[in-house]
Amino acid sequence: MTQEQLHNIIQSEPEATSFSGTILVKSGDHAVASGAYGYASTADTRPNRPDTRYGNASGSKLFTAIAVCQLVEQGKLALDSRVMDILEQPAFPRFSSDITVHHLLTHSSGIPDYFDEETMDDFASLWTTRPMYQLRGLKDFLPMFQELPMKFTPGTRFHYNNAGYILLGLLVEKLGGMAFTDYVEEYVFKASGMADSGYFSLDALPANTAHGYIAQEDGTWTTNIYSIPVKGGADGGAFITAPDMLLLWEGLLQHKLLGPELTALLLTPHIHEDKEEYYGYGVWITKRGGGIYKYHVMGYDPGVSFHSAYYPASGTTAAILCNHSRGAYRIMRAIEECLDSDANL
Numbered sequence: 377m378t379q380e381q382l383h384n385i386i387q388s389e390p391e392a393t394s395f396s397g398t399i400l401v402k403s404g405d406h407a408v409a410s411g412a413y414g415y416a417s418t419a420d421t422r423p424n425r426p427d428t429r430y431g432n433a434s435g436s437k438l439f440t441a442i443a444v445c446q447l448v449e450q451g452k453l454a455l456d457s458r459v460m461d462i463l464e465q466p467a468f469p470r471f472s473s474d475i476t477v478h479h480l481l482t483h484s485s486g487i488p489d490y491f492d493e494e495t496m497d498d499f500a501s502l503w504t505t506r507p508m509y510q511l512r513g514l515k516d517f518l519p520m521f522q523e524l525p526m527k528f529t530p531g532t533r534f535h536y537n538n539a540g541y542i543l544l545g546l547l548v549e550k551l552g553g554m555a556f557t558d559y560v561e562e563y564v565f566k567a568s569g570m571a572d573s574g575y576f577s578l579d580a581l582p583a584n585t586a587h588g589y590i591a592q593e594d595g596t597w598t599t600n601i602y603s604i605p606v607k608g609g610a611d612g613g614a615f616i617t618a619p620d621m622l623l624l625w626e627g628l629l630q631h632k633l634l635g636p637e638l639t640a641l642l643l644t645p646h647i648h649e650d651k652e653e654y655y656g657y658g659v660w661i662t663k664r665g666g667g668i669y670k671y672h673v674m675g676y677d678p679g680v681s682f683h684s685a686y687y688p689a690s691g692t693t694a695a696i697l698c699n700h701s702r703g704a705y706r707i708m709r710a711i712e713e714c715l716d717s718d719a720n721l
Contacts, residue, residue, distance in 0.1 A: 382714040383409045389710045390414075396589070397681075397698035398428055399707055400618035404691050409711075410618075416586035416699065418597060429572060429585040429615040430697035431604075432682040433675025436614040439560050440541050441481055441658025442628065443548045445638045446563060452551045453477060455641070459485075463546055467518070470525045477547070479530045480540040481657040482647045486528040489539045490520035511605035512577065514545045514556055534647050534655065538611040545610025556610050568627030570620035577607045585615060586699035588679020600679030612675055621695040625686045643671060670712075676701070683708040687715060 386399055386409045396414025400407065412424045447453040453462075455478045460471060471487055479485035511517060521539045528535070545556040552559045557575035565573050576582060578601050588600035608614050616624075627633045634642065645654030645661045645668075652669070654661040662669040672685035681704040684695040694711050696704040 379408045382711070385710050385714060386411055386707070389707055393703060393706055395698065395703045395707060396424060396700050397430065397586075397696065397703060398424055398426055398618045399694075399696050400426070400622060401692065401694045401711060402622055408692075414699070416584070418587075418589065424586055424699070425584065427572060427584065427617050427619060428697075429576075429582070429617055430682070430699055431586075431588055431608070431675075431677065431680045432612070432614055432616050432621075432673075432684075432697065433677040433680045434538070434612040435616075435621075435673040435675035435682045435684060436608060436610075436612045437541050438624070438658040438673045439564050439614060440544050440548070440556075440610045441642060441656075442564050442633050443552070443556075443560055444477065444481065444544050445634050445642055445657060447548065447551050448477075449635060449638050453547065455481075459543060459547070462550065463543065468522050470523060472526055472530050475530045477544070478646070480537075480544050482655055483534050483537045483540060484531050484647055485537065485540050485543075486526045486530045486532070486535070487537065487539055487543070488521050488524035488527055489535075489537045490517060490542075512607045514542050514549065514609050517542050517605075517609075517611075534649050541611040542609065548610070557608075560614070564624075564633060565620070567633055568620075568623045570616065570623050573614060573616040573620045575608050575613065576615050578604070579606060581615075586697075588677070588699050588701075590679050590701055600677065603678035604680075612677070616697070618695040618697055621684050621697070622693045625684070625693045629686065674704075681705065690715060 390413040398412045399410060401409040410426060412426050414424050416422045416424045416428050448455055456476050458473060459475045459477060460473045465473060475485045548559050549556050561574050589597045590600055591597055605613060631639055642657040644656050647655050649655055652662050652664060654663060660672050668688055670685045670687045675682040678701055681698040681702050683704045686693045692715060696707045698704040
């Protein structure tokens, strides 16, 4: 399959699915396919652009993992450091003292989550009794989980966990000496050249930022301003552009953010999640045929769907950012079908 065919598929899929968002695929330094579709604001029919900012939900966990690994590289932290010794156990009376940084990074700590995907499926329901507009910093999330009992012994299994990344963010704040979002913007985004990305409040979004939209049963749409925390943090919620996301992969893989040793550790499949899926530090890893098929991140919130990946066999990177609750996965799947049929793309 040629690059032209890939381009045609990426044009046809959005039209067939009413996709709203931005797509960018690069092979090395060369853009092989790109496009922007739908509206960043339906009220004034403001179109999405190639450089529009979108929320990326849990895709931000990779940024958190990079920040933590930077502190490890600086000697301020160790992967086997006991978290409760640093964050002070009395604030988490029922948490195990054996939880390490590695456990939090790999979702194997056993702590309770404020949104437990094993038992909950409606993220927006969290905010029916909690004012989402008050969640502007990491400590604002603590009352939702800090006094709950452990789910299992640390290190015994994988359990996807947002609260664990909140704790990692608190470590960054304590050892990095600044607010978590300021740290990531300075030492991850700026260091990667991601000039258009940041942690923005929903009530103060900058220009060229897409509003997230949620489909209603009657066919109408509402924005997601009452369905997610007002400002993102260590477990998710940054706003990024497609070009910036590919700069992040470049910065990581070219050791602009971490040295070779910590980069390799971050990209190591530390824990098995299911079938071909493993988890490193803040990044999903898919294995096929005994090798690494892709390193990838994803994020889903009401009004947000996001996928981005690096395919080592071809050197291809892709980012699909969508301001609807669903849409990014189908585009990613179409891209991968093209890549799988022609290794030269």
